[in-house]
Amino acid sequence: MKFGFVLPFGNARMAADFAYEAEQAGWDGFFVYEPVWGVDAWVSLTAAAMRTERIRLGTMLSPVSRMRPWKLASETATLDDLSGGRVILSVGLGAPETGFANFGEATDRKKRAELLDEGLDVLTGLWRGQPFSYDGRHYHITPTEFMPAPPPIQQPRIPIWVVGAWPFESSMRRALRYDGLIPTARGDNGSMGQPEPAELRAIVAGVAERRTDATPFDIIVEGTTSTSDPERAAAKVSPWREAGATWFLEARWGGKDDADGKEQLRRRIAAGPPRVD
Numbered sequence: 001m002k003f004g005f006v007l008p009f010g011n012a013r014m015a016a017d018f019a020y021e022a023e024q025a026g027w028d029g030f031f032v033y034e035p036v037w038g039v040d041a042w043v044s045l046t047a048a049a050m051r052t053e054r055i056r057l058g059t060m061l062s063p064v065s066r067m068r069p070w071k072l073a074s075e076t077a078t079l080d081d082l083s084g085g086r087v088i089l090s091v092g093l094g095a096p097e098t099g100f101a102n103f104g105e106a107t108d109r110k111k112r113a114e115l116l117d118e119g120l121d122v123l124t125g126l127w128r129g130q131p132f133s134y135d136g137r138h139y140h141i142t143p144t145e146f147m148p149a150p151p152p153i154q155q156p157r158i159p160i161w162v163v164g165a166w167p168f169e170s171s172m173r174r175a176l177r178y179d180g181l182i183p184t185a186r187g188d189n190g191s192m193g194q195p196e197p198a199e200l201r202a203i204v205a206g207v208a209e210r211r212t213d214a215t216p217f218d219i220i221v222e223g224t225t226s227t228s229d230p231e232r233a234a235a236k237v238s239p240w241r242e243a244g245a246t247w248f249l250e251a252r253w254g255g256k257d258d259a260d261g262k263e264q265l266r267r268r269i270a271a272g273p274p275r276v277d
Contacts, residue, residue: 009033063112065106066100072089113174129148
């Protein structure tokens with residue numbers, strides 16, 4: 001199992017500093033949020049790339065429906081080139097309540113799903129290089145040779161992790177086309193959320209039955225673990241690993257963006273990832 005740290009707030013300089021500290025402490029990945037309006041995720045990750053050498057860098061996550069896929073293709077390919085092939089792109093429908101309507105972005109779930117699917121088609125097509133054309137419902141592209149971005153270092157593509165809602169076939173089918181699953185499932189109260197380890201085991205089995213591609217495929221879960229008690233941290237992560245998760249992301253979304261909140265994040269980073277034998 002690999003371990004990533006999600007920076008829940010902060011500017012680009014903080015991202016660069018904390019990514020460096022995370023790399024020194026042995027974390028495998030460093031991730032930032034991508035708001036509708038706020039600190040730019042790709043500028044933050046670029047700053048992080050300039051301070052690090054090994055740690056993987058990515059978003060958690062990018063709502064492709066509200067993005068120009070050619071701009072996202074440029075940003076990701078450029079950063080992959082700069083970082084020496086360390087980018088991971090996490091995508092999903094996003095959370096409309098975070099400001100989508102305020103800026104005129106699509107909020108209808110079906111339309112966002114269509115934009116996500118077509119956006120990923122365009123993104124991966126542009127990564128493969130020119131000539132590339134596309135004729136979809138929302139995007140229509142003809143080939144261009146005007147100053148293309150360098151291709152990603154990672155081949156056949158930058159890894160794409162996709163939110164998949166279990167057991168909804170269309171959502172799971174989308175995720176299985178790519179390189180990793182961020183699983184969500186309907187709880188007893190009807191709301192969607194991360195499945196418990198027992199349910200994750202069934203999801204992992206379902207993934208194995210459906211996938212025909214022999215390439216690696218990640219299962220990503222997130223949560224919080226103890227800063228001061230390594231044994232308790234390991235005990236919390238172990239059920240996820242046993243259920244089939246390949247990445248655990250330390251995600252302290254409820255932290256406060258103040259001096260104390262930043263210090264708590266720094267201490268958790270410095271303590272390092274859980275040690276699971």
